[in-house]
Amino acid sequence: MRVAVTVQHPGHVHFFKHAIDELEARGHEVHVFAREKEMAVRLLELYGIEHEVLAGESHGLASLAAVQATYELRLLRRARELNPDVIAAIGGVAAAHVAPLVGARSVVFYDTEHATIIKNLAYPFAHTVCTPSCYVGDIGPKQVRYPGYHELAYLHPDRFTPDPTVRSDLGLDEGDSFVVTRFNDWGSSHDMGQSGFDDVGEVVDRLSETGAKVFVTAEMELSNDIEGHRLDLSPERMHDLLYYADCYVGEGATTAAECAMLGTPAVYVNSLSLGYVSELADEYGLVYSCNGPDRHRNALSHAVDILEGRGGGADAWRARRDRLLSERVDVTDVIVDQVESAGGGSDSRQKLTA
Structure with a gap:
């Protein structure tokens, strides 16, 4: 056909x-x-x-x-x-x-x-x-x-195998801690009237204070101090990077869900919740979904806990991911x-x- x-x-x-x-x-x-x-x-x-x-x-x-x-x-x-x-x-x-x-x-x-x-x-x-x-x-x-x-x-896992060379491509050593962030421009039809973080600069600064390297992905122009964190990576390598990241923090639901499929801790920030993100959060514990009026503060708290070793180890997150894979197609x-x-x-x- x-x-x-x-x-x-x-x-x-x-x-x-x-x-x-x-x-x-x-x-x-x-x-x-x-x-x-x-x-x-x-x-x-x-x-x-x-x-x-x-x-x-x-x-x-x-x-x-x-x-x-x-x-x-x-x-x-x-x-x-x-x-x-x-x-x-x-x-x-x-x-x-x-x-x-x-x-x-x-x-x-x-x-x-x-x-x-x-x-x-x-x-x-x-x-x-x-x-x-x-x-x-x-x-x-x-x-x-x-x-x-x-x-x-x-x-x-039948479709994707992470490539560890993504670390060296970005100048990272194996033991380096890093976090991937995503900020929306809120211009899509399904984003009308919604919002995420209160202050993008504070997010980057607070995450950097943990000692982690902060990579920023964004749909819009950024201020000069944040622009220096913008991720420079060929787009087909993004999922390799997410697999090895210590944490994802962002306003993009798709990226949060991608991290859940990879067993990478994810903190999702948006004034609206989504059915699939809620299930990943409530049923599998693979996403922190921050949607209320205190979402900015709550998201930073979760992210800092993860980066400073208080959010459960990598083995725990991978075990949750394995349970998800056993129940999904x-x-x-x-x-x-x-x-x-x-x-x-x-x-x-x-x-x-x-």
Whole structure:
């Protein structure tokens, strides 16, 4: 069959990369369509995934609407030429809109309950919406729940082996302590009205006082004193770095979940909680989720405890991760199964249980 995959964020590349390989290995024809967003196109190039870029970056919500419209129109034009059986995506606004117009089935994967705009634009038109079993909300008969997390599509141990040379690439010795931070620009549609840390500078200063090297990843410009901490690393090496980090502290939920899959302590700071982050925190103890009015202070307290040896040793965090892996699935298998089921015309909406 012919499958179209749409990519509008770097995380989408990670999510689909192994599924693309498996679908092609099974004889299916896969076409990848991308929009410029942070390092998404760069990652496709680094992984050697053939793709077409249909639209560029957006700058704020006003330009996002124009870029999205351009992306959808160009995807529709290419889909009419290719005649795909299935269009797969994360979020899936463009996929859900285009698929019915070309006689294809859309398979949408999503895990963010508070992304109201995306849900309202995609879910009513999608044929299948696949969510983690911890997703808060009932989408109806088109929903497929599976026992896993997006990040297990690429960080399951069957898919990922960390490369220790990342330390030396950054000038780190084996015994050096380091922490990875992430700060959002809060410009995405699902981030409207939300916030994280009160003072980014205080975060970097306090973490540095523990003696740990602080690496900053951020979507926006930083002040000169913080800019010196910005991480300079090829994007495909990021998960190697997270595996060896002493701690992650940040406003990005995906990175917090990635650390949970790797057994690395994570402190997540956001005014809103998410179903999958809450489960990783409450059920597995792999994330500190700081969401209330004191989130800035609480997050720093957790992070400092971890970096100063009061947050439990590495073996304890890896043991929690091992328990998670024993109870969750390789999500690439879910992607491939759902795409093939949709393309085969069978009912792909059977709910999976943990």
